[in-house]
Amino acid sequence: MKTLLLKKEEVSKLICMNEVIGTVEEAYKAFNSDQVEQPDYIGMHLPSPRGEIDFKLGYYKGNEVISMKASSGGFIDNPTAHGVPSGMGTILLFDARSCALICVMDGSLITGLRTGAAGAVSVKALARKNARKITSIGTGNQARMQIRAINEVMKIEAIHAWDSHPDTLSKYKTDIESEFRIPVMLANSKKEAVEQADILITTTRGKGSLVEADWVKPGTHIVAIGTDQQGKQELDPEIFRGAKVVVDSIAQCTEKGETWHPLNKNIITKDDIHGEIGEILLGRKPGRENDDEVTIFDATGMAIQDNTTASKIYRNAIERNVGTFFEFFAS
Numbered sequence: 001m002k003t004l005l006l007k008k009e010e011v012s013k014l015i016c017m018n019e020v021i022g023t024v025e026e027a028y029k030a031f032n033s034d035q036v037e038q039p040d041y042i043g044m045h046l047p048s049p050r051g052e053i054d055f056k057l058g059y060y061k062g063n064e065v066i067s068m069k070a071s072s073g074g075f076i077d078n079p080t081a082h083g084v085p086s087g088m089g090t091i092l093l094f095d096a097r098s099c100a101l102i103c104v105m106d107g108s109l110i111t112g113l114r115t116g117a118a119g120a121v122s123v124k125a126l127a128r129k130n131a132r133k134i135t136s137i138g139t140g141n142q143a144r145m146q147i148r149a150i151n152e153v154m155k156i157e158a159i160h161a162w163d164s165h166p167d168t169l170s171k172y173k174t175d176i177e178s179e180f181r182i183p184v185m186l187a188n189s190k191k192e193a194v195e196q197a198d199i200l201i202t203t204t205r206g207k208g209s210l211v212e213a214d215w216v217k218p219g220t221h222i223v224a225i226g227t228d229q230q231g232k233q234e235l236d237p238e239i240f241r242g243a244k245v246v247v248d249s250i251a252q253c254t255e256k257g258e259t260w261h262p263l264n265k266n267i268i269t270k271d272d273i274h275g276e277i278g279e280i281l282l283g284r285k286p287g288r289e290n291d292d293e294v295t296i297f298d299a300t301g302m303a304i305q306d307n308t309t310a311s312k313i314y315r316n317a318i319e320r321n322v323g324t325f326f327e328f329f330a331s
Contacts, residue, residue: 003328004314006105010323014316015309017113018152023308024117025281026062028248032278035061036304040251043229051075051086052229058303059096060311066094067307069107074205091310101328103314107306110313114305116145118248119201119223120153122297125280125287126246127199127221132157135197137190137211137234138204139163139172142225146201151180159184162193164204191215202226202234213238218292227258228300235296237262243294245273246280252300259298 006014030036037059045052051074059066073087089107094100123131131154136143139161150156159176161184163169173184187193194200194215201223204210213236216222222243226234240262247253250273254263262268275285277297288295317323 001100001327001329002325003101004103004105004317004323004325006103006313006317006323008106008108010317011106011109011313014313014320014322015113017117017148019312020113020117020309021120021149021152023312024114024121024305027060027114027302027304027308028121028276028278029281030060030062030278030308031249031302031304032276032282032284038249038303041303043256045229049075049077054228056301056303056306058307060304060307063308063311064096065102065307065311066096066099067303067310068092068094069111069303069306069310071107071111091306093310093314103310103317105310105313107310110306110309111301112141112145114309115142115225115299115301116149118299118301118305119146119225119297120149121281122223122246122277122299123150123199123221124153125277126244126295126297127154128219128288128291130291131198131221133160133196133198134158135160135162135187135193135200136172137162137193137200137202138226139169140203142203143172143201144175146203146223146225147176147180147182150199151182156180156182158182158196160187160193160196161185162187162190199223204234206232206234208233209236210234211239212236213241216294218294220294221288222294222296224258224296224298227256227298229256230260233261234258235261237265237267239294240268240272240296243296244288245296245298246275246277247273247298248277248300248302250276252302253298257298257300258296
């Protein structure tokens with residue numbers, strides 16, 4: 001039994017964003033088709049100045065693969081103190097028929113890719129067809145990934161951006177305009193940026209409300225990415241009142257996502273959650289129904305997204321003869 005090792009530079013050459021959008025759509029549909037077993041993920045916060053680490057485990061009956069991902073972030077001293085990145089990821093793939101380890105791959109790119117693709121999938125399902133302007137609250141790596149993915153599914157005419165770090169904001173403008181030739185306007189305030197949005201993306205590690213309800217214009221689609229653990233928050237809970245709320249996983253989002261906050265304040269109940277995005281993709285529930293409704297996609301990230309994306313990378317590697325095999329188990 002041989003196990004395939006895929007390094008970061010190899011993973012980067014084995015999949016494109018359009019393929020990832022497809023694997024994420026497959027993941028969401030599978031999740032709502034009784035094809036997935038996905039235990040609650042485990043997250044640990046480590047003492048400052050260290051960050052957090054998450055473990056996500058999933059089994060997909062459609063490909064007979066079990067995936068396990070460890071993903072860390074926020075370790076700001078890592079580059080200088082330990083010579084490694086501030087965030088890292090590793091994915092293990094097991095053949096579900098034998099539970100033999102078939103692949104070990106760098107997972108740092110996959111988290112970013114599939115999270116970006118999730119935003120794009122939600123835009124297809126929930127944004128207005130005439131949406132052209134994007135506002136990005138937060139301008140780090142995931143903010144860039146959201147643009148890369150959404151650019152695959154719609155024409156972006158302008159981006160308004162805000163970040164609490166001016167240097168990060170300025171670099172975002174340079175990078176996005178260079179890569180996509182899309183004009184980026186640097187907002188003087190969060191309010192100024194949000195008021196321009198057809199699509200609002202939040203990708204911060206916020207610990208409190210960054211976006212107020214009265215800033216959000218009718219018809220806005222909100223892609224809420226940053227809140228995936230208790231204690232994080234980006235949106236004023238009042239935004240959820242009367243909005244069409246769609247989540248990746250009701251179980252996760254009501255416990256660890258942005259949706260927890262309006263539930264905790266009794267602004268909405270679980271019955272007010274429109275549904276999971278897989279239900280919309282399967283045609284069981286409607287997506288956007290008019291140009292005035294505010295739609296919210298609360299994404300906490302699911303193991304099945306890692307599973308389908310990593311499995312596609314593994315299949316591509318086998319087909320293209322990429323990676324290094326090693327004997328992990330004695331026969």
